[in-house]
Structure formats: structure tokens, C-alpha cells
Amino acid sequence: MLSAYLPVFLMLLVATLVALGMFTATSLAGPKKPTPEKLLPYESGSNTTGASHLRQSVKFYLTAISFVVFDIEAAFIYPWAALFRDLGWVGFVAMVIFLAVLAITLVYEWKKGALEWER
Amino acid sequence: MTDAKFLLFFFCAAIALAGAIGTIASKLPLRAAMSLLVTIIALAGLYLTLDAQLLAAIQVLVYAGAVVVLFVFVIMLIGPAPETSSAPGSVVWRMLSLVGIAMITATFAFSFVDVASTWVAPPAGFGTVRGVAGEMYTKALVPFEIVAMTLTTAIVGALAIARSKTASELAEMKRRRVAEDASAAAQPAE
Amino acid sequence: MDLFTQILLAIAKILFVVIVAVGAFAPVLLWAERRQSAMMQDRVGPHRAHIPLPRSVVEGLRLTLKPLEAGIFGSFFAAGLAIVALVILLLSSRETLFGQEAKTYYLAVVGFGILGVLARVGHKVHGGIVESGGKIALLGLLHPLADAIKMIFKEDFVPPKADKLLFSIAPILTMVTAIAAFAVVPFADTLFLECATDVVPRDVATVMACDGSGGVATAIPMQIASLDIGILFIFAIAGTGVVGAAIGGYSSDNKYSLMGGLRAASQMVSYEVALGLTIVPCFMIYDSLRLEEIVMWQHEAGIWGIFIPPLTIACVLYLFAAIAETKRVPFDLPEGESELVGGYLTEYSGMKFGMFFAGEFVEVVVLGALATVLFFGGWDVPFLYRSGFDLPGTWELVIPMTDWVIQDTIALQHWAVIVIQVIAFLLKIAILMWLQLMIRWTLPRFRYDQIMKVCWKGLLPLSIANILLTGIIVLLWT
Numbered sequence A: 001m002l003s004a005y006l007p008v009f010l011m012l013l014v015a016t017l018v019a020l021g022m023f024t025a026t027s028l029a030g031p032k033k034p035t036p037e038k039l040l041p042y043e044s045g046s047n048t049t050g051a052s053h054l055r056q057s058v059k060f061y062l063t064a065i066s067f068v069v070f071d072i073e074a075a076f077i078y079p080w081a082a083l084f085r086d087l088g089w090v091g092f093v094a095m096v097i098f099l100a101v102l103a104i105t106l107v108y109e110w111k112k113g114a115l116e117w118e119r
Numbered sequence B: 001m002t003d004a005k006f007l008l009f010f011f012c013a014a015i016a017l018a019g020a021i022g023t024i025a026s027k028l029p030l031r032a033a034m035s036l037l038v039t040i041i042a043l044a045g046l047y048l049t050l051d052a053q054l055l056a057a058i059q060v061l062v063y064a065g066a067v068v069v070l071f072v073f074v075i076m077l078i079g080p081a082p083e084t085s086s087a088p089g090s091v092v093w094r095m096l097s098l099v100g101i102a103m104i105t106a107t108f109a110f111s112f113v114d115v116a117s118t119w120v121a122p123p124a125g126f127g128t129v130r131g132v133a134g135e136m137y138t139k140a141l142v143p144f145e146i147v148a149m150t151l152t153t154a155i156v157g158a159l160a161i162a163r164s165k166t167a168s169e170l171a172e173m174k175r176r177r178v179a180e181d182a183s184a185a186a187q188p189a190e
Numbered sequence C: 001m002d003l004f005t006q007i008l009l010a011i012a013k014i015l016f017v018v019i020v021a022v023g024a025f026a027p028v029l030l031w032a033e034r035r036q037s038a039m040m041q042d043r044v045g046p047h048r049a050h051i052p053l054p055r056s057v058v059e060g061l062r063l064t065l066k067p068l069e070a071g072i073f074g075s076f077f078a079a080g081l082a083i084v085a086l087v088i089l090l091l092s093s094r095e096t097l098f099g100q101e102a103k104t105y106y107l108a109v110v111g112f113g114i115l116g117v118l119a120r121v122g123h124k125v126h127g128g129i130v131e132s133g134g135k136i137a138l139l140g141l142l143h144p145l146a147d148a149i150k151m152i153f154k155e156d157f158v159p160p161k162a163d164k165l166l167f168s169i170a171p172i173l174t175m176v177t178a179i180a181a182f183a184v185v186p187f188a189d190t191l192f193l194e195c196a197t198d199v200v201p202r203d204v205a206t207v208m209a210c211d212g213s214g215g216v217a218t219a220i221p222m223q224i225a226s227l228d229i230g231i232l233f234i235f236a237i238a239g240t241g242v243v244g245a246a247i248g249g250y251s252s253d254n255k256y257s258l259m260g261g262l263r264a265a266s267q268m269v270s271y272e273v274a275l276g277l278t279i280v281p282c283f284m285i286y287d288s289l290r291l292e293e294i295v296m297w298q299h300e301a302g303i304w305g306i307f308i309p310p311l312t313i314a315c316v317l318y319l320f321a322a323i324a325e326t327k328r329v330p331f332d333l334p335e336g337e338s339e340l341v342g343g344y345l346t347e348y349s350g351m352k353f354g355m356f357f358a359g360e361f362v363e364v365v366v367l368g369a370l371a372t373v374l375f376f377g378g379w380d381v382p383f384l385y386r387s388g389f390d391l392p393g394t395w396e397l398v399i400p401m402t403d404w405v406i407q408d409t410i411a412l413q414h415w416a417v418i419v420i421q422v423i424a425f426l427l428k429i430a431i432l433m434w435l436q437l438m439i440r441w442t443l444p445r446f447r448y449d450q451i452m453k454v455c456w457k458g459l460l461p462l463s464i465a466n467i468l469l470t471g472i473i474v475l476l477w478t
Helices: A002-029 A059-082 A084-112 B003-025 B029-049 B053-078 B091-114 B129-139 B141-161 B167-186 C003-040 C055-063 C065-092 C102-131 C143-152 C164-184 C231-250 C255-278 C280-286 C291-301 C309-325 C350-375 C414-442 C448-477
Strands: C388-390 C396-398 C405-407 C409-411
Touching: A002 B003, A002 B029, A002 C003, A002 C143, A002 C164, A002 C350, A059 A084, A059 B053, A059 B129, A059 B141, A059 C231, A059 C255, A059 C280, A059 C448, A084 B129, A084 B141, A084 C280, A084 C448, B003 B029, B029 B053, B029 C164, B029 C231, B053 B129, B053 C231, B053 C255, B129 B141, C003 C143, C003 C164, C003 C350, C003 C414, C055 C065, C055 C102, C065 C102, C143 C350, C164 C231, C164 C350, C231 C255, C231 C350, C255 C280, C255 C309, C255 C448, C280 C291, C280 C309, C280 C448, C291 C350, C309 C350, C309 C414, C309 C448, C350 C414
Parallel strands: none
Antiparallel strands: C388 C409, C396 C405
């Protein structure tokens, strides 16, 4: 079983080497001439005010938690889809119930306005 | 257990431990989250040594791809914490906690060493997508459905914390704002 | 096969994928995209980068232009004479003309025709180089290369207050996850090592070795790793890549970067869910998560996924989600210069920026390859089997006045079949990319709330409905 994963590890290794190679090349070859203006955070020419970390909309949090929930849902659906034909109607009904509960979740979010981005 | 698995086990275990130490030792929240990502991916490697392929993939998909992303989101939302030094615990307490850790480690180590278990080859199809699906969707249907309920609970909880305005509430707010603007415009400037 | 051979084979395949798909194919697609978008916007597009030739060489080239022209004229004239001879032979139903058989004239037409066309192309290229004063521009194909060189030698800027470690990890993470996702994509049929120069039987489960030893031929799957989890590997790896954009934006110490990073991550995770759910009907129909089995199913059934009704819907939804997932125009809100300067890339410079850019483009190629595998038959070429072409029906075409015959079956050596399949696979990806490009450049940029709304209120419910629809159809049909 593990031998099937050997090429994957090699692939990750090669990809990392390629990325590190590019990274090192640019760090070594590029000139470094810092000036006070260059070191300021770039804000289209105007001076930056306040902390560089703004408070962000809580919408992003809601999106993230919805993503976690539906990602787990997807993780359950993939094995089911691969065995779908063998499971037949029983498996199908089980998945319909599963999806129905999550559809209710989605409708709940929808109605509560968690999917609205206008302010 | 074959030699390759043994090698992979120690490699992944070392990385997982290093990541775990990084997670608790780092003072910057995002670096801690990245260390956690390292631990999670190393754990997926440990699942591979146990022939649990699907579980390894799900581990990376859900934990590295979703849970860590959620952590990163939250860290990005709240911004950096104000600089705080770690709590000034006394030397005695630190010593005591070290002793506690050593005792717990020893307990676990000896309890596992005592178990005279032999390595059993897993049955055919163990840990594959079809193997897990066959078990899960025939013998574990009720827990499977309960998972959906649990996920719903998560959403309900998140909405309770961070509920935003519904469409009708937004319309109401807008109407009120327009009315205020209109009344402000109607009054003569002082 | 022993471990050493396995590692060697794996490395050979990895190098093939990294060099051909990432190193050559992606830049060429990037060039094609720029060229096409320039055409649509009535610009010249990439044409400046060139290799200069010394003055003396250019002068030498100028002298050889005239003889080439004569050569073109000569070859087309000869081909014309041969056509006239063929027409005379056909009309007069004679056997020979000037003591030559019809075969000779056919060969003459083809030979002189090819020669003439080659000379014409050569003349054009040659003339172009001389005209521009010795610049070999290759239609602007050198631009991606020039970009790479330029980026390497640009200042490697790191904001002083940035988290240097995370700032450096972000582009590496993006690049590694994009490249590694190729590991499970099959790019051709199984290669039987000992039979490379023989014709392999069409529908045999185990192919015998062709060297006469009587053993079974060594089967080499034309994909880097054949995993049981198949497509889950791509999603697991790509999901981790989201972190790259997020930490890049966070660690840059810039408000625009932070907002861009948040937007990018938020958009990518939203569309990742939609993307994952749109393709579930494929697994229900193909009955597997393994990409090589998915392609094989389409190859054996003789029908591509897009022509199976539920998958047609899935394909449209997938392409929509794939364009949005890769954050390209018109979904490039995280980097929308009118709102966020450069988004999470604002503070990145040099090759670090280039790595984000390249990673993003490789991701586009990966998603294109995935679409090809799931909906367009992967490496499958219509009527091409292991043994060669087998066109429908039984017929043969005799070329008039010769003994040359074209049949409905054309046997091909094994290596030729594999090469055709690889080329077909790359060509399909290129066509899909071109389609995406046409969609991209004809639409204005969306608003952020519109993007999120389309995902959560449009794609997600539709793809769930499509899963149920596919389930009912498959269960009633089987």
C-alpha cells in the first residue's frame, strides 16, 4: 500500500525543490536598495494611518464556519458516491436524509441573512 | 510492520511532535496555526502507516484544508494580540508541571509496552475508499445521520455568536436611514 | 519491479510532468492567453522579447532571401505540373504519362507541395528576422521566459515589519501545492514497456511480453501515482494551498494585503465547496474516485462524460466554479487593482510575486486537466484504441490508378498510440483554457457580494440538487 504513495512523496519533494530554487534564486540575485519611502506600507502614495490590522467583517467568520461544515459534508459524500451503485436505494435514502438536514442548515443560514454581504 | 512503515512512522512522529511543540511555544498566533498545520499533515502520514488511506486524505482535507483555514480566518479577523509575556509562574510550579508531564508520559509508555500485541495484517480493502464506505453506509447509518445534526448545531451556534441582519431587517434599516436623512434635510440649517 | 526501478520510473514521470506540464505547457498557455486577449482588445500583445543576432549574420541572411524565393516558385511550379499530369491520366484513363506511373505523380504533388510550403514559411520567418534587424521574437513566445528572468533579478523586497518567516512560506506553499496536485492526473493509457515498438492487441486484459519470453509485459501507468483516494488527493492538497494566500496577506503588514488575503481565502474556500460538490455526480456514474478508472470508463463506454445528461449540468457548474476558484478575471476580486491595489500580492516583489503568479496559473492548468479527465475523456481519442485507429464500419478506399488502399483499421505501434494520447490530453486542456479565456475577457468584474451570493445561493444548492437527480436517474436506469 505504502509503495503507491512513494511517488507522491517524491512529487512533493520535487515541487518543494522547485519552489525553494525559485525562492533562493530571487533572494540571491535580486538587488537590495532599501530607502525609507520604499519601506513604508504601500497605500497608493498616501501615508498609512493607524495599525496595519483593521477589524474585519464578521461575515468572513461565518463563511469560514459554513465552509468547514460543508467541507465535512463533502468528505462524507465522496466515499458514498464511490460506492453508490452497490449501496442502492438504502444508501440513497440515507444520503437524502443527510443532505436534507444540511439543506435545512443552508436555508436557516439564508433566512437568517448569514449569506448576505450587503450592508 | 515493514521497514518502510517503521521509517515513515518515526519521521512523521518526529515532525508531529515538533509541530505540536511549535504550536504551544509560538507567541505569534498565526505561527502557532502554521505549526498546527505541520502537525496535522504529519498525523496524516501516521494514518498512512496504519493503511488508513481514506482517513489520511480526509485528515488533510478537513483539518488542514478547513479547520486550520478557520483558525487563520479568526486570527486575521481579530488582528495581533497585544504583546504579553507569559505568566510569571514560580519555579516550584514549573518543576511540578514538568514532573506531572513525566509521570503521564511514563504511565502511557508502560501501559503500551505491557500490551503483548502482535502486528496483524489488515484485511483486504482496509482503509480504502470503498472499504470504509461499505462499513459506514451499512453498519453505521445512525451515527452518520447524527453527524448532519451535529453540523447543523455548529452553524446554529456560529449564527448565534455572529448573526447579521436579514434582508427584511436591512430594508428596515435603510428605510429608517432614508427617513432620517429626509427629516434632516427638511429642517432648516441653524 | 524492485524499489530502485520504481523510484527511477517515478522520478522520470515527475520530471516529465514538471518540465512538460509546468515548465513548458503552462508558459505557452500563458502566452496564448495574452496573445488572445490582446487580439480581443485590439493590441499587439507580447512581441518585444527577442534574441538579438549579430549585424554580420543579419547581412548574410539578407543575401540568401532571393534564392529562397526562387526555390518556393520552383517547388510550387513542379507540384502544379504533377497535378496537371494526374488530371490528364485520370481523364484519359491511361496507365502512364512520359513513362511515369500515376504513383510517381502523387508522390511528386505531396513532396513538392510540402517543400513549397516549408520554403514559404522559411522565407516568411527569414524575411521577418531580416526586416526587424536580426531579432528572433518567436511570436512573443519568449515573453514568459523573459518575465521569469526579470522577476529573478528584481529587488527582493520584504516589508520591515512583516513576519519574515510566514512572508516567505506563503509563496512556497502556493507553488508546492499547485505542482503536487498533478500527481494523480493520468496523461495516457498504460504503457507496456516490452511492447513499445509492437502493435498491442486491442482488448486483452493482460498483455504478454512481446520479446518472446512468454512473460507478462511490464505495465507502467502513465500517471505519477495511482492512489485509491484518487481525486481526494487533489482536493486535500489544493485545500491546503488556500492557507498560502491567507498568510501571505496577513504577514505583509499592509491593510490592502490583509483585506486581499481575507477575500482570497474566503472566495477560494467557498468555491472549493461548490467545486467539490459539482463533480460528485461524476463519481456516481463512473463508480470510482480513481482518475485513471474514470478515464478508462469513458474510453471503454465510447462516450465522454459531457454527453451524459446529468454530467452536462455538472460540467457547466464545474467550469463556473473552477474559474472562480482560481481567482481570475472576472472573479479577481482579491487582487482587484481598482479596490485593493494588488490584494494580498501588494507587498510581494520579484520571483516571490512570480511564484504566486505561477502557482495560480499551474492551478488553472490542474483544474483544466481535471475537467478534461472528468468530462472530456482525459487522454481518450475517438476511435483510437491500444492497437491503433479503428474507424466505424468495414470499408476500404482505393486511390485511383494505384494499388494504395486506406482501410477502416490503421494499426499503430504502441509508442505512437501513447504519444497521440498525451498530445490529445494536452490539446484538450488548451482548448478548455481558451474557452475559459473567452468567458473571462467578455465579462466585467463582479462585485464581491455577487460572487459570494452566486456560490452559496446558486452553485451549492444546484450541485446538491444535481447529486439527487443523478442518484434517481442511475438507480432507475440500472
